Amino acid sequence: MTRTALLLAATLGALAMAGPWIAPYAPQAQHRDFMHAPPMPPRVIDEGGLRAPFARPVVLADRLDQRYEVDEGRALPLPWGAPAGSDPVFLLGSDRLGRDVLSRVLHGARASLGLALVSTLGALLVGALLGAWAGYRGGWPDEVLMRVSEFVLVLPLVYVVLALRAVLPLVLPGTTVFLVMAGIFTLVAWPWAARGVRGIVAAERERDYVAAARAAGASPARVIWRHLLPACAGYLAVQATLLLPGFILAEATLSFIGLGFPDSLPSWGTMLAEAANVSSLARFPWTLAPAVAIFLVVLATNIAIERHGHTPLPIDRGTR
């Protein structure tokens, strides 16, 4: 499980890092003549013969109605490395301002996946250290920590996260929002990691290898870091795969209702908020592309969890 989780995290991390580089257009680049342009899927068959991937351009048929027709006569090169000045190709369509949906999903991956990964790391780190300390030390710190974590776990977290976020000014720069949300998510999710780690450490503490390490003169910090935390790796891996989708969803939820990332910084949540207009949703369903991205990431984590004999729970640990 540890390896699966690391692999998953590395893949998503790479996607978050590389997203903006792969994106064919700038996320805010507006193509005024292509508002709500439909997706132009890449093709390889042209007049019976195979050729390098290309796309058929769309031509505005009715500007008021935002209706487009596919021009079967022309072929456009795919947007990567296309000569400057050629007509844009929207592989996943464009949004209401004529911005490329694919580019925005890829840029949004940095905000959405990046935030989820950082929050997961934060929650695991805080939870593991506090849990290990409580489990190793025992006594009153243990008692206090367990009571506090019990309390955090039964909080109506949607409301707590909302209230915490609403305390701050509604409009904040993107990086501040990132840090604030990572802080809030860590704050509400650390008990999930802490309780399990505490249990494992409290049990492992009695084992011979710990006594041996202590007899050899290792400090408590060293015993915890070098000997006890590695015993929790499998548990933490499971927790990470359970927390990650929750955080992605928490970001999407907050951004969706306008308490998350600002409009200037595309994330999957802000994109969905723009797409969620009933009249445009029916006609331009490709603006739901970020929902598909969320689905794919959650599916990947669920398969990882399921393969290792755990049950994926739809418990939005970030937002419960």
Next chain:
Amino acid sequence: MTIGHYLLRRLAFALLLVLLVSSAAFLLTRLAPGDFTIEQGLTITAEERARLAADLGLDRPLAVQYGAWLGRAVRLDFGPSFLYSRPVADLLGERAANTAVLALAALIVATVLGVPAGVLSGRRAGATRRVVRGVSLLLLSVPPLVSSLVLVWIAARTGWLPLGGMTSLASDGSWSGWVADLARHLPLPVLALALPVAATLERLQSQALAEASREPFVAAAVARGLSWDRAVAAHAWPASLRAVLSVYGLIIGALFSGSFIVEVVTAWPGLGRLMYDALRARDLYLVAGCAATGAAFLAVGTLVSDLLLRWADPRLGGGGVSR
């Protein structure tokens, strides 16, 4: 510990939780920059704003204001809502009932779909198990935000169901007409909420049943001459129920959190939507009231599920808390 003691302890904890959560919401909202009068923006002048703040009692010191609010809140008087100009308690009652309708319907739908599907796939290995498991994994990966958007899209495309809201103006006002109207508005939000939960229940029931089927007492029943299906139904399934019931506490939490975003997407007039509106308008007493109701909701939900678990598994004589 007797059941009476257990109930008393849990109720005391629930009350403490409600008190702490609503107080925290009150203090956070009060300490945050801006208040209800500031949110009125440029529609009112500075003098009008000062008068409004005095009328609403927002100009008093924090401690005085909190004390006054707490004194009334313990008598279930949560003060007035600035935004709606109505008592918060009335608003909470209406909206909490709407959320409860949504969550309960989703819980029933999820159970009715998920548990039989889990029995079907857990009974024996084969093609059925693989198909059901695949469908479950797909559904599990559709969080309520995504499922509600997709369902709204389908409804907008096909016109099968109303896109949002709880009732429409077209209803003729009679009681039966209202119920029929509600029945048309319910399926979309309920499905959005229930499908991932149904998938969870299916996975749990399937795994628990497969595990219970390997127990010696099932083999013994087969050796006595029972058919496999009969042995599973009569012996393995009851033994597997504990694992399923133990997650109902978590599921109530998941339904509660999921209902927030479903309410926002489908314009269902529930508690989540109310909290959202209250936060945006800095409607102090309404925020605190919503937080209190939310905490009470969750506390009651987990208590009910724990009692259910005690009933299903008498071995949990002590204060067994599902987690």
